[in-house]
Amino acid sequence: MTQILRMSALYAPTLKEDPSDADIDSARLLLRAGMLRKAASGLYTFLPLGFRVLKKIENIVREEMDASGAQEILMPVLQPAELWEESGRLNDYGPELMRLVDRHDREMCLGPTHEEIIVALVRNELRSYKELPQNLYQIQTKYRDEIRPRFGLLRSREFVMKDAYSFNATQESLQETYDAMGKAYGTICDRCGLDYREVEADGGQIGGKVTCEFMALADSGEADLVYCSCGYAADAEAGACLARPTVHEVDAMEKIATPGVHTIAELAAFLNIPESSTVKALSGKDAEGNLVCVFIPGDHELNELKIEGVVPGFTLLTDEEMISFGLCKGSMGPVGLPEGARVIASKSLSAIPQWVVGANEDGYHYVGARLGEDFRVDEWADLAVVKPGDCCPKCGLPLEGARGIEVAQIFQLGDRYSRAMGATFMDEDGEEKPFIMGCYGVGISRTLAAIVEQHNDEHGIKWPLSVAPAHICVVPLTVGDEEVQPMAEKIAKDLSELGFEVVIDDRDERAGVKFNDADLIGWPVQIVVGKRGLKEGKVEVKLRRTGEKKEVALDALAEMMSFARRAMRDNTLHGAGTGAFAAIFG
Amino acid sequence: MTQILRMSALYAPTLKEDPSDADIDSARLLLRAGMLRKAASGLYTFLPLGFRVLKKIENIVREEMDASGAQEILMPVLQPAELWEESGRLNDYGPELMRLVDRHDREMCLGPTHEEIIVALVRNELRSYKELPQNLYQIQTKYRDEIRPRFGLLRSREFVMKDAYSFNATQESLQETYDAMGKAYGTICDRCGLDYREVEADGGQIGGKVTCEFMALADSGEADLVYCSCGYAADAEAGACLARPTVHEVDAMEKIATPGVHTIAELAAFLNIPESSTVKALSGKDAEGNLVCVFIPGDHELNELKIEGVVPGFTLLTDEEMISFGLCKGSMGPVGLPEGARVIASKSLSAIPQWVVGANEDGYHYVGARLGEDFRVDEWADLAVVKPGDCCPKCGLPLEGARGIEVAQIFQLGDRYSRAMGATFMDEDGEEKPFIMGCYGVGISRTLAAIVEQHNDEHGIKWPLSVAPAHICVVPLTVGDEEVQPMAEKIAKDLSELGFEVVIDDRDERAGVKFNDADLIGWPVQIVVGKRGLKEGKVEVKLRRTGEKKEVALDALAEMMSFARRAMRDNTLHGAGTGAFAAIFG
Incomplete structure (x- = not known):
């Protein structure tokens, strides 16, 4: 029996x-x-009820990590800057790394992530392939000095994370651990009641080529993602773009006066054709300063990560630079480009024989510019940001789009850190090799926020049973009444003995205040005990998730609730437990 | 059934x-x-087994805090320096406060304690006496920039603390919360298996006049404490000193040549009398620079906190200052002091009619200097550091001495913070009043270290059952043997199903290595499964605490163990569970 919470003292x-x-x-x-x-800015205190939810999420994560064979440790938050110099990240990480100097003038930082510390930990102690693989994790407060902290727990400066690091002897072993973590993360999202997608992603500051994000779908999310009914999903920043440009066919290339037209939207409107029938031109330079002209479908955006992969050091030209190269802003096109320009275009455009493009002359565009005849393209590449409606790279069907909150990410790091920091083991063949590493993070406080983003209505929060601060709120309508109050206490006690976490709203407040608070806080089940109901031997049971209400006879309540308790135990093992009380309202 | 730990993977x-x-x-x-x-210096990583112990201590603390009605929250570690300016502690705290500047040049600090943050939290939300008392706690990583980190977890720079803060309407209510916390802390120490004393202490940087420390007795402890069989105990820095000076009686005051005698030890040896028959003289000045002469029993030391209480701003004179006041270093005494000197002496000396003291002349001392005749004393006060053998201020019996590790402390803060930071509530009489506050800390990582200090021998650690990383280690002597291995696995599984936390040493190592590691790690119970024993249907059960070993028949093991399991459940609720297996060896 857990302690009954009392609203009067809470x-x-x-x-x-x-x-x-x-x-x-x-x-x-x-x-x-x-x-x-x-x-303070980006810094939050979890009050008792928020803390209870945080702990529940933490415990779900812990259970799934332990079940996967990972072992929990606790590393220091405060890290010596020297280790970050060793890995080469001290400068790379930039101003988001919180730095300080101790009283002996030693540079330190507050860990946003722990690759350096853990590599330093194991590098002299994990010696043989026989001791591998190892997967060590911790649940800890982490720091990121956000330039503009916002969105509550989503972009805070101090946050709770689970971070795990695996040390493997081979790529195959890493793949196994990576897959096991992916599976555990899926279970964690399910148990937290999240509607999520597992998406292809980019490594960012952590590094690693194979990486995958767990995105909780939410309109408020900062990330764009695309997904397909076939199971494919990707972060829009990372996903392959198979655009579907359309052809605006004409008999021959024609130069058209387009006065005042400088954008794709203006061009499409002027010609009365879809944006997908136009071609967007961007001019930039490579690391050596050579001109690079880039063409993508008119209805798409350039993906900076992708162009950087094709043209390292790529930067867009300034207006002055465009003029000095003899280019025309707002009317650039592939026909008649300066000698020596490197011309790169989206692969999807290779199937489009006639392009609608700028004429390299202010106020003029071409329609029907013929690929290979009127102009040349040097290279075809994946350059644009994928968007809904593009083809799924796995099955070819049109992709759906959504926004998401990144709640977790898994990375195959390879030997990036172990090589830089000299962390090796003796392999079966007697050779010293750098560890093959993976790292795996879950944002615990982020997950809490994501759950609320997905589970709320105009009255407040609707916690999934698995993470609710308590399962059932018993609401005596008239505190002090000699029938209502003792009956409410008895019900609370009985439910608590069944194993439910119970809160009783024993405040001397009006019924309206109590109902509003119960819905705002979001107790999954509310049992209202009133004078009138008790006369007929009844209480009212309300399900917060659906708003359903039902009068239940007192002598049926216990049996119903023990049935729900069993269903909940089973449900929360495999999901968020949301259906446990369904039978009562069936 | 909890997961069985495997030494091969751990x-x-x-x-x-x-x-x-x-x-x-x-x-x-x-x-x-x-x-x-x-x-790094003062920064530690808890590996899986250490982390398990840390979590167990944390859970014991959490259970006792929850049982006392306190509510768990989580405040940010990172704190804005402005709040510390409000409370007046930003400068007072000195270089032990870890400070940093964020990317927007705002001064921040890493919390060593959270009075400021929690007062700012409640000051606009706890409005009425009806909502009081409240006691909020957190378990969190804390920081102190120790000038010389040492003694492992005892003086580290990052450590785990439980800190609680109570808000009360009246002093009586504070006393109730304070007493409840004291009781909870005693239970926590008991459950962690600590031999401890609850001692009168000093408020230090936290402030507060009524305060009490929980000291784990250990020779390695940094604190001196005194205690009495009557229950009285005090930190030597804080305890009242009722010294027992002795009289060296002579017929008349006599000036004796004491060539080369400058210290109490030399004087006592020269005169062949106990040090307690001499009087120690110290010269200092008050905040205005006036001469203050202090006399204490020769066998005691001056307590700086106490003299500061009597003479605010008191500092000892330098050699040059002594000369300028006409004083004689090494031979100072109360007879013939400069005009206007303020003469203060230990209360205990007021019962000593004849003093052995310096003669204010190099190379000379007086014996038989008569109080009130040969010299005067202006004030009597408690000035010396208490030491073993002094009288208990409660019952008068001689005090015992010990060294201790401070594992917890409780403070009555009063309105020191709430007044400084303008945190008030509306009292029953309609008046705005500052909260009466208390604060209550337990060093979780310190407690872990203190347990090891008290529970070890030449072979390793001897964990109390209540905090052991696991209860029972099953040691198959020959891994891979077709009888030994499956039987060890079966025993481990059966014990795990009984509710024990079980580890199996399934490494392919020599028996000696396994025994040594088992004793070093300190599993409370070890069950050795060997070929020879199995032939007779027996295993060996060893109790780490006492070293007792017993051959137990396989068919008796289950019953013994379920008996022990029940005893343990009961034991660990009221103590460290150390006796749970006693019956087996009875």
Whole structure:
């Protein structure tokens, strides 16, 4: 039997009004529900109810990590800067790395991630292939000095993360650990009640070529992603773009006066054709300063990561540079480019025989510019940001689009850190080899925010059972009443003995206040005990998720609830437990 | 059933040799047992087994805090310096406060304690006496930039603490919370298997006049404490000193040539009397620079905190200052002091009619200097550091002395922070009043080290059951043997199903290596499964605490163990569970 929570004693100051500085639903609701408070820019305090949710998510993550064979450790947050010099990241990481100097003038930093510390930990102690693989994890406060902290827990400066690091002897072994982590992360998302996609992603500051993000779908998410019914999904920043440009066919190339037309939108409107029938031109230079002209489908955007992969050091030209190269801003095109220009275009355009493009003359465009005849392309590449409607690279069907919150990411690091820091083991063949590493992160406080983003309505939060601060709230309508109060206490006690986490709203407040707070805080099940109902031997059971209400006879309640308790145990092992009470309302 | 740990997969690199930089038993043993690693000066990583112990201590603390009605929250580690300016501590705290500047040049610090943050948290939300008392706690990583980090976890720069803060309406209510916390802390120490004393202490940087420390007795402890069989105990820095000076009686005051005698030890030896029959003289000045002469029993030391209380701003004179006041170093005494000198002496000396003191002349001392006749004393006060043999201020019996490790402290803060930071509530009488506060800390990582200091022998650690990384280690002597291995696995599985946490040493190592590691790591119970024993249907059960061994028949093992399991459940609720297996060896 767990302790019964009492609203009269609980530190859960709910707010009647939306706080003025909440810029996202999760922050707004967590603040209003008395679960979270802002201590300073990007710094939050979890109040008792918010902390309970945080712990539940942490425990789900811990259980799944332990089940996967990973072992929990705790590394210091404070790290010597020397280690970051060894790995080469001290400068690379930039101003998001929180730095300080200790009283002996030694440079330190607050860990945003722990590759350096853990490689230094194992490099003299894991000696043989026989001791591999190892997968070590920790659940800890991490730091990132965001330039503009916002969106509550989503872009805070101090946050709770689970980070794991695997040390493998071979790529095959890494792949196994990576797959096991991916599976564990899927289970974690399921158990937290998240609607998510596992998407192809980019390594970012951590590094690593094979990497995958777990995105909780939410309109408020900062990431664009595409996905397909075949199972494929990708971060829009990382996904391959198979655009579907359309042809605007004409008999011959024609130069058209397009006065005042400088953008794709203006051009498409002027010609009355879809944007997908136009070609967007971008001019840049490579690391040596040579001219590079880039053409992509008119309805797409250039992907900076991709062009950097094709032309290392690529930067867009300034207006002055364009003029000095003899280019025309707003009317650039492939016909009649300066001698020596390197011309690169999106692969998808190779199937388009006639292009609608700028004429390299202010106020003029071409229609029907013929590929291979009127102009040349030197290279074809994947250059554009993928978007909904593009072809799925796996099955060819049109992709769906969504926005997402990144709650977790897994990386195959390879030997990037172990090689830089000299962390080797003795392989079966007697050779010293650098560890093959992977790293695997779950944003615990981010997951909490993502859950709220997905589970709320105009009244407040709707916690999945698996992470709710408590399962059931018993609401006596008239505190002090000699029938209502003892019956509410009895019900709370009985439910608690069944193994439910129970809160009783024993405050001397009006029913309306209690109902509003119960919905705002988001207790999954509410049992209302009132004078009138008790006369007929009944209480009202309400399901927060659906809003369903049902009058239940007192003598049926216990049996119903023990049935729900069994269903919940089973449900929360395989998901968020959301259906456990369905039978009552069936 | 909890997961069975396997030594073959566990990251627990034990060391054969003592690490060279371990300056205390707990650090040495935790490093050797593969539970802890140093990441940098004063920064440690808890490896899987060390982490398990840390979590167990954390959970004991959490259970006792929750049982006391306190509510868990999580505040940010990173704190804006402005709040510390508000409380007035930003400068007071000195270089031990870790400071940094964020990317927007805002001053921040890493919390060593959270009075400022929590007062700022509640000051606009706890409004009425009806909402009081509240006691909020967190378990978190804390920081102190120690000038010389040492003694492993005892003086580290990053450490795990539980800190609680209570907000009360009245002093009586604070006293209740304070007493409840004291009781909870006693239970926590008991459950962790600590031999401890609850001692009167000093407020230090936190402030507060009523405060009490929980000291784990250990010769390696940094604190001196005194205690009495009546229950009284005090930190030597804080305890009242009722010294027992002795009289060296002579017929009349006599000036004696004491060539070369400058210290109390030399004087006592020269006169062949105990040091307690001499009087120690110290000369200092008050904040205005006036001369203050202090006399204490010869066998005691001046307590700087106490003299500061009597003479604010008191500092000892330099040699030059003594000369300028006409004083004689090494032979100072109360007879013939300069006009206007303020003369203060230990209360205990007021009962001594004749003093052995310096003669204010190099190479001379007086014996039989008569109080009130040959010299005067202006004030009597408690000035000396208490030491073993002094009288207990509660019952008068001679005090015992010990050294201790401070594992916890409770403070009555009063309104020191709430007044400075303007944190008030509306009292029953309609008046705005500052909160009466208390704060209550437990050093979680310190407690871990203190447990090891108290529970070890030449072979390694002897964990109390309540905090052991696992309860039972099953040791198959010959891995791969077709009888031994399956039987060891079966025993491990059966014990795990009984609810024990079980580890199996399935490494292909010699028996000696396994026994040594088992004792070093300190599993409370070891079950050795060998070929010879199995032939007679027996295994060997060993109790790490006492070293007792017993051959147990396989068919008796299950019953014995379920008996022990029940005893353990009961034991660990009220103590460290150390006796749970006693019956087996009875």
